[in-house]
Structures are given as structure tokens and as C-alpha cells.
Amino acid sequence: MAVENTTNIAGLDDTLPAGTDTKSEGDNHLRLLKTVLKHVFAGFPGEVLLAAAEAQGATVNDYVLTVAPAPTAYAANTAVVFRANHANTGAATLKVGSLAAKSLVNPEGTPLRANAITATTWVLAIYDGTSFRLMGGGNSQAIYDYANQLAFQAALPNQAGNDRKFLRTDGSNASWQDALPVYAPGNEPLTDIGDILVSGLGIKRFVYGLYTLSELPTKYRQGGKLTHTTNTVTAAAGCWRDVGDELDIVLATSMTKTLQTSGAWAAGDNANGIFTGVRANSTWYHLFVIRNDATGAVDLGFDTSVTAANRPAGWTAYRRLGAVFTTATGNIFSFVNFGRRFTYNSPASDLVNAGLGNLNQTAITVTVPVGIQTLALLIASVLPPSAATVSVGISSPGLVSTTSSLLATGGNASIAEVSRVTSTTRGIAIQANINTFASGLYIFTTGYEDFLDD
Incomplete structure (x- = not known):
């Protein structure tokens, strides 16, 4: 009887055993089948x-x-x-x-x-x-x-030693980094390295060449210091939340605007700045930073309106930065700006050798912006008639001064620095303790603090 010599199914010959083979040799074929099965299903202790x-x-x-x-x-x-x-x-x-x-x-x-x-x-x-x-x-x-998970894990950078870090990618390569780089206020990078965390302030984002808070808080303002020439004003770079609390306004670099004597307002640095009309003498102009609705561009402009009512169409968001005054000759009344404080280079003489006619409060107009309340910074002086004692109270409109701002006796002058909140029409109130004195009262305005709508 012929018996195959194989350990796999392909090696079996289905024509064997031949019909002429003796039955006594059938056990050889059975052992062959067992051998093949054990090789084919090797490692299976039970059902396959x-x-x-x-x-x-x-x-x-x-x-x-x-x-x-x-x-x-x-x-x-x-x-x-x-x-x-x-x-x-x-x-x-x-x-x-x-x-x-x-x-x-x-x-x-x-x-x-x-x-x-x-x-x-x-x-x-x-x-x-x-x-x-x-x-x-x-x-x-x-x-x-599962396969995707394995592929992702294999692609991760080494996780050892990177506890509590975040995976960041530049589009080609990934690396572990802190959630956000941390900087102290005033030490922010000058170039865009992505979002950063500024201690005590929060997350800042690089916008228009400047790191600024990502969605600024209500009424937020930073920068924007004002300087001037005889007929121009320059605002330093800064950022503000608009007056409607809807948009951030970021002035990336300083910008200069002219109080023009001809022509209309125009966008851009060193361009005409008055929103409507031309420069007038002895007039207060409020300066605004504005943002274009369509492009996000930021610009500046002047308006006699405290709400920038005459700003160009399509520039909805705005914030007031300060105000300037033109003198009788048309030049800007000279000042120095530090934050909210505007200090005049020469005090304005608002009351010179004046008198009071009665015991009632008398309204006095001082040299501060019109249309807003300010904290007027004043120097007051009184020189009473000989042998008279004069007490003068200086107060905000509508308030009665309970203490003397000035107290002078026997022809001796009294002088004092006084700060008072004005009315929106630039008024303060003065009241004396004697019925009348003809002269000797002086009020000089050295500057003011602008609340800047805050």
C-alpha cells in the first residue's frame, strides 16, 4: 500500500488508498491523517x-x-x-x-x-x-x-518628565510645553509667540503688533499717552475696550492727527483729524480712538461731542482719550499728559482780583474740558481789605462747603491748592463769609484729572 509522506493537507492524495489495497494496511492511512491534523491545528488544545x-x-x-x-x-x-x-x-x-x-x-x-x-x-x-x-x-x-489610538500614542513625544504639560504643534512637529508661557507685567515679548499669561492680568494675545488682553475687561484702557504741537496731537500705542463693551480697540503704533484749518477728516497718520468742520479758536475738542467695522483698522479723530457723534460712518466702536483746547489764536493750550492727569505748562487765569457781591454761592467757570465732569486742579488766593477777616469756601456745584478753603485776616493774603469736581459746563462754586468785598480773589487752573468716562 502506498502512503503519502506529508504533514499538511496539501500533501494528501485523495486517490489513496487504492481500491486494490488490503484493508489490513488501512491503519497507516489513519495515522497519516492524525499526523496531518496535529500539524495543521498545532497549538489548539480544544475546538478550533x-x-x-x-x-x-x-x-x-x-x-x-x-x-x-x-x-x-x-x-x-x-x-x-x-x-x-x-x-x-x-x-x-x-x-x-x-x-x-x-x-x-x-x-x-x-x-x-x-x-x-x-x-x-x-x-x-x-x-x-x-x-x-x-x-x-x-x-x-x-x-x-484602537488602531488609531495606537498610532497616536506612537507619534507622541516622550511623556516622561512632562507631567501637567500640554501638547503643542507648529503644523509639522509636536512638543510638550507649559499651558502658556508666563511673563511679568511690562515684560511681554515684542514679537508674536502665541498666547501668553501675564501675572495678575490674565491671558494676552498678540494683536496688531502688540500683546493685549484677550477680550479686554469692561472699560479697560492701557497706553495712549497724549503729546502735542501747536496744532497736532499724537497718541501713543495702546489698547481699550470700546465704550459699548463689545470690541477691543488696539492702536499698534503711535498716531498723529491735525486740528485742520481746511479739508475733511481722513484716515491715517498725520492726516486731518476733526470729524466735522475745521479748527475754531477758543474751543474744546475731545480726542477719540475709533475702529472700522469692516476692516478692524484703528484711527483717531477730534469732536466737540463727548460721544463722538460726528465720527465717520462705518466706525462704530470708539473710546475717548482726552481733550485739547484751542486758544484765541487757534493754537493748542499747552499741557503735559500723565495717565488721567493733564497739567498745563502755564496756569490758566480764571479769576483775577475779583470780588464777591453777596453771601450766596457764586458760579465760576474754570479752564477744563466742557461736556464732562473733571477734577479741576486749582490755586486759589484771597487778599482781603485791611482789617477784614475773609473766609472763602470753594466747592463743587450743588455742594455747600463746610470748611474754609481760604482764610485771610487783616490784609494778609491766603493761598491754597484746591481740587474740586466740576460740572459738565466747567463750573465750580465760591462762597464768602462777608456780605461783600470788591477785589482780591484769584483762581488759577493748573490742570485737571479726566475721569475718561470711567
């Missing part, structure tokens, strides 16, 4: 493949398989294939016949996510000696999720 029918167990996450004949025990490396009748909603189990339920997990051993298996899909799982691992079929998204 179970093709089963599936039904839901106690919950939708329990898969119960029926197969005949039923296995008497689970064996490592056994594969099961079945058509699922329901979707899972989370971690799942798989049970074959009367055997105990085993966990049904992802290929790496983690619990299934919801809908890893959906109704009517074919599922392939392999028993690893402890649990069944989902190897194919089901919802292919589950396998994709």
Missing part, C-alpha cells in the same frame, strides 16, 4: 472554530452562543464566529452553551465601547484563556479606534 447562533442574555451586553455539539470547556485559541442580533452599550460578555460567561474585550484587552458590536453584524472573537478578544467583524469602527 465554533460557528454559533447568538441570542441576547440578561442584558444587551451579554452574548449567548449555541453550537452543536457544545464544547465541554473553553480552550485557548478557540475562535468563535456568530451573527449578532443586538448592539452592546458598553463592556460585554460572551457565553458558549452552558459554560460560564467570559469578558468580550478589545484586541488589547480593554472593555468594549458602546456599539462596538451592532445588530446583524458578523463577529469573530478568539479565546485567550481568560476572555474573548474581538478580532474582527462587529462595528469596524471599534478596530479603527
Whole structure:
């Protein structure tokens, strides 16, 4: 009898044994088949493949398989294939016949996510000696999720020593970095390195060449110091929250505007600045920073209106920066600006050797911007008639001074620095303790503090 010499199925000859072979030699063929089977299914201590029918167990996450004949025990490396009748909603189990339920997990051993298996899909799982691992079929998204997760983990930079850091990318390379670089106020970078955290202030973003708070707080202002010539005003770079609390306005570099004697307002540095009309003598002009609705461009302009009512169409957002006064000759009344304070280079003489006619409060107009309230900075002096005692109270309009701002006796002068909140028409109030004195009262305005709408 001829017997094949092989250990695999392809080497078997289905024409053997021949019909003429003696039956007594059939045991050689049986031993050959056993040898081939053991080689082909090497490593399988039990069933190789179970093709089963599936039904839901106690919950939708329990898969119960029926197969005949039923296995008497689970064996490592056994594969099961079945058509699922329901979707899972989370971690799942798989049970074959009367055997105990085993966990049904992802290929790496983690619990299934919801809908890893959906109704009517074919599922392939392999028993690893402890649990069944989902190897194919089901919802292919589950396998994709796992593969994608592995690829992502492999692409991550080294995680050791980078606790509590964030992964940042420049579009080509990724690296671990602190959530945001931290800087002290005033030490912000001069170039854009991305968002930064400024101690005590918050997150700042690089906008129009300047680091500024990312969405500025209500009424926020920074920078914008004013300087001037005889007919121009320059505002330094700065940033502001607009008066409507809707937009940030950032002036990246200083800008100069002219109080023009002809022509109309024009956008840009060193251009005409008055929104409507031309420069008039002895007039207060408020300076505004404005932002273009369409382009976000930022510019400056002057207006006699405290609400920039005459600003060009299409420049909705604005914020007032200060005010300037033109003298009788048309030149700007000279000042120095520090924050909210405007100090005149030469005091304005608002009351010179004047008298008071009665005991009532008398309104006095001082040299401060019109249309807003300010804190007027004053020098007051009184020189009473000989042998007279004069007490003069200086107050804000509508308030009665309970203490003397000036007290002079026997022809001796009294002088004092006084600051008072004015009315929107530039007024303060003066009241004396005697019925009348003809002269000797002086009021000089040295500057003012502008509340700047805050």
C-alpha cells in the first residue's frame, strides 16, 4: 500500500488508498491523517472554530452562543464566529452553551465601547484563556479606534518628565510645553509667540503688533499717552475696550492727527483729524480712538461731542482719550499728559482780583474740558481789605462747603491748592463769609484729572 509522506493537507492524495489495497494496511492511512491534523491545528488544545447562533442574555451586553455539539470547556485559541442580533452599550460578555460567561474585550484587552458590536453584524472573537478578544467583524469602527489610538500614542513625544504639560504643534512637529508661557507685567515679548499669561492680568494675545488682553475687561484702557504741537496731537500705542463693551480697540503704533484749518477728516497718520468742520479758536475738542467695522483698522479723530457723534460712518466702536483746547489764536493750550492727569505748562487765569457781591454761592467757570465732569486742579488766593477777616469756601456745584478753603485776616493774603469736581459746563462754586468785598480773589487752573468716562 502506498502512503503519502506529508504533514499538511496539501500533501494528501485523495486517490489513496487504492481500491486494490488490503484493508489490513488501512491503519497507516489513519495515522497519516492524525499526523496531518496535529500539524495543521498545532497549538489548539480544544475546538478550533465554533460557528454559533447568538441570542441576547440578561442584558444587551451579554452574548449567548449555541453550537452543536457544545464544547465541554473553553480552550485557548478557540475562535468563535456568530451573527449578532443586538448592539452592546458598553463592556460585554460572551457565553458558549452552558459554560460560564467570559469578558468580550478589545484586541488589547480593554472593555468594549458602546456599539462596538451592532445588530446583524458578523463577529469573530478568539479565546485567550481568560476572555474573548474581538478580532474582527462587529462595528469596524471599534478596530479603527484602537488602531488609531495606537498610532497616536506612537507619534507622541516622550511623556516622561512632562507631567501637567500640554501638547503643542507648529503644523509639522509636536512638543510638550507649559499651558502658556508666563511673563511679568511690562515684560511681554515684542514679537508674536502665541498666547501668553501675564501675572495678575490674565491671558494676552498678540494683536496688531502688540500683546493685549484677550477680550479686554469692561472699560479697560492701557497706553495712549497724549503729546502735542501747536496744532497736532499724537497718541501713543495702546489698547481699550470700546465704550459699548463689545470690541477691543488696539492702536499698534503711535498716531498723529491735525486740528485742520481746511479739508475733511481722513484716515491715517498725520492726516486731518476733526470729524466735522475745521479748527475754531477758543474751543474744546475731545480726542477719540475709533475702529472700522469692516476692516478692524484703528484711527483717531477730534469732536466737540463727548460721544463722538460726528465720527465717520462705518466706525462704530470708539473710546475717548482726552481733550485739547484751542486758544484765541487757534493754537493748542499747552499741557503735559500723565495717565488721567493733564497739567498745563502755564496756569490758566480764571479769576483775577475779583470780588464777591453777596453771601450766596457764586458760579465760576474754570479752564477744563466742557461736556464732562473733571477734577479741576486749582490755586486759589484771597487778599482781603485791611482789617477784614475773609473766609472763602470753594466747592463743587450743588455742594455747600463746610470748611474754609481760604482764610485771610487783616490784609494778609491766603493761598491754597484746591481740587474740586466740576460740572459738565466747567463750573465750580465760591462762597464768602462777608456780605461783600470788591477785589482780591484769584483762581488759577493748573490742570485737571479726566475721569475718561470711567
